[in-house]
Amino acid sequence: MRASARAKFQQLLRYIFVGGLSLFPLILVLVVVNFIKDLGVSAFSSLNEYTDSFWVTVGLMGAVIVIFAVLGYSIEKYGRSMFVSIIDSLFERIPAVRSVYSVSKKLATMLSGGEDGARKEVVLVEYPKENVWVPAYLLNRHENICVLFIPTSPNPTSGYTVIVDEKLTIKTTLTLQEASSFIISMGADFPKRGEISEKINSR
DSSP: OHHHHHHHHHHHHHHHHHHHHHTHHHHHHHHHHHHHHHHHHHHHHHHHHHHOOHHHHHHHHHHHHHHHHHHHHHHHHHSOOHHHHHHHHHHTTOHHHHHHHHHHHHHHHHHHTOGGGGGOEEEEEEOSSTTOEEEEEEEEEETTEEEEEEEOSSOTTSEEEEEEEGGGEEEOOOOHHHHHHHHHTTTSSOTTHHHHHHHHHTO
């Protein structure tokens, strides 16, 4: 009787776990939407306290949205924005801020897939031990030495920066977007699986 009850309890836990996983994409979307909503409400409240006018605050928030849209359009269409270039020039002249701003910009560009990011390679590397392969972004190369960023699931913006010999990596045709999708989905989205499986098996 006790064994039967334990088996039923374990089965119930499995059902709960599978049900939770089936709703994970919806939960993730709701979390992101809620975060954006809270951020917008917080920004609106802070701005409204400063302006002390509902309609002025709405106008300023609308202007900010328009500015973001124009910036995004100019960068997508022309590859750069004069406004962003001016900001870059200004911050690069401030010694205390220059290094942090430069690194942040390079990382944002890489993850967005724009400019240099569009040409970044995605490789496979054994990490954290042999025979365990993970996708990594190739950030820099000097002769046969590679600087890799190994992202963690499900957040591809966090991870580890490592330096390895190029012969320890496997080149792939994965794009940054495909690799990021693989990482965010925790492997549920497995692009170019045939190519990756073939290359790993041939090692």
